[in-house]
Every structure is written in C-alpha cells, then in structure tokens.
Amino acid sequence: MSFVVDVVSEDSFYENLTLGLVRLLENTPGVQDVELEKRLPSERMLLTAWEQRHCCNLPDDIRQFYLSTDGFKLIWNYEYAGEVLPIGNMKINSISELRRLAGVKNVGDSDCPTLLDIEVCSQQDMGNPVRQRPNFGVKCKIFELDSCQGIGKVCLVFLDKNECETSLKREDPKIWLLDRSFEWHFLAENFTQYFRMMLVHQGLPQWQFKFTPMGLTPWAEQMFVLIAPHLLQSDLSSQLTQNVDWCDMPYNHLDPSIFKTRNKSSKKKPDATKNRTS
Numbered sequence: 001m002s003f004v005v006d007v008v009s010e011d012s013f014y015e016n017l018t019l020g021l022v023r024l025l026e027n028t029p030g031v032q033d034v035e036l037e038k039r040l041p042s043e044r045m046l047l048t049a050w051e052q053r054h055c056c057n058l059p060d061d062i063r064q065f066y067l068s069t070d071g072f073k074l075i076w077n078y079e080y081a082g083e084v085l086p087i088g089n090m091k092i093n094s095i096s097e098l099r100r101l102a103g104v105k106n107v108g109d110s111d112c113p114t115l116l117d118i119e120v121c122s123q124q125d126m127g128n129p130v131r132q133r134p135n136f137g138v139k140c141k142i143f144e145l146d147s148c149q150g151i152g153k154v155c156l157v158f159l160d161k162n163e164c165e166t167s168l169k170r171e172d173p174k175i176w177l178l179d180r181s182f183e184w185h186f187l188a189e190n191f192t193q194y195f196r197m198m199l200v201h202q203g204l205p206q207w208q209f210k211f212t213p214m215g216l217t218p219w220a221e222q223m224f225v226l227i228a229p230h231l232l233q234s235d236l237s238s239q240l241t242q243n244v245d246w247c248d249m250p251y252n253h254l255d256p257s258i259f260k261t262r263n264k265s266s267k268k269k270p271d272a273t274k275n276r277t278s
Helices: 010-017 021-026 044-054 060-068 115-126 191-200 207-211 218-227 234-240
Strands: 007-009 031-037 072-080 083-092 100-102 141-146 152-158 174-179 184-188 275-277
Touching: 007 010, 010 021, 021 031, 021 072, 031 083, 044 060, 060 191, 072 218, 083 141, 083 191, 100 141, 152 207, 174 191, 174 207, 184 191, 184 207
Parallel strands: none
Antiparallel strands: 007 275, 031 072, 072 083, 141 152, 152 174, 174 184
C-alpha cells in the first residue's frame, strides 16, 4: 500500500533534507550552537531567467532543490580546550549567488592575465595530464556552489559543448573542487550525491580535501578524530579514495524526491510551524 503526503511541515522538511543531522549534532558531546538557516523556495521565474542567461539547463535534482529552498546553510561550533571554535560549515549558494566562475570573455585590460592564462601555464608545466578536467575557456561553464571559507571552491561544471557533442545525450554537470593552486579535483557525479557527501561529513573542516592527493591538514584531521573518528577508519578511507557509488553505500540514503516544491507561506524563522504544500 502506498500513499502521498500532501502537507509537510517546515520542521519535517528540513529533518528529511538533512537526514536527521541536526539532531545528531545536538547530541554530540562538545558540539554547540547548531544553526540551520531556513529559507524560502526560489521563484520559478528566477530559475528560468538563470538558465536563459547562462544558456544551460539545470538538472532536475538541482532545480527541485532550489524550488524547495533557495540555498542551504548549516553551521555549528565545537568546544575544545576551553574555547568555542567555529567548526562545522555546510553551504550551498542561493540561485542569485550561483555565479559563473570563469569562461567569460575578458572585456577589461587585454594585458591583464585571466584564469585561462593561468590554466594554460599550469598545463604546460604539467605536460599532458592523464585525467580530463574542467577548463576556463569560454565554452566551459563553471558555477560556484560553495567558497569553502576561502580554501577552495566547490563548483558545478558543465562540460565543454564540443565534448558533449560526441555523445548521444548531453551529460549532466559534475561537481568538482578547485583548490587555491587552480588544480581540479573530482568530487561527485551529480548534485544529490555531493549533498549527501556533505551531510555524511557533517561539514567538518576541509572534508572535501579527503578526496584529493593533498588530504587533510593535521588540524583538520584532529577535528575528525575528536568529532567523527569513524570517517577516518582505514576501511572507509580506502573506499572514499576510489570511485564509490554513494547511492549504494550502507548508510542513510538521500532520496532526491525530498526536494519537493513548497509554497512561501512561512517566514525565515527557526521555530516556524506553518505547513507547506508539496
């Protein structure tokens, strides 16, 4: 027997969206000031305008996410050695903040180097890179999902149009990490997969760098050991360094169907109790 729930409360929506992470954090020793920013859904008109302006279509999971909540932000602090430190940080930019990072023609000083110039020099130094990666050309479309507090940029990357024409079906954008040395690191096949990875790692410092050759800094690794040591277990770490199908991992599952369109009857209040329609 199946049924459809037509009315979902705001608290229930965010409980499902975060897979109960807020409650888990609040029950974790040392964790304080868990703050989930509740936002209204994005306007359909804004999404359509964004797609028309950038000449690309958002995948269904991203579109439904923004039609449910215009971005995402969950932060929390941790008491360590008598000090309260801002540790946890999970963020997805709103649709208005989903700006193109590169691939725009330079209309300024022609003598000023661009990201494309830096990339060409980097590729010349590296020779022929084995892994295909995003580029800063005009045809490649790169949008910033999260600035990672200045240590890098999580990006939504649409493949070069010429590369997509070789396949029968145009591929959906992938999620990549751009570090401060302008090196690219693959993170996830799609937005839903990345969002789930973010929840699993609880927004711990530098968690995205676990998937890079650099790895975590000693300080970030210490925070993992104190708060979520299971994420550093050897068997799990070996899996994370490979091409893991996160949809099949034996942990909590993030169902894309939770990204349901909600109306805008409630305000941005943590204790709001008004119902929203799916």
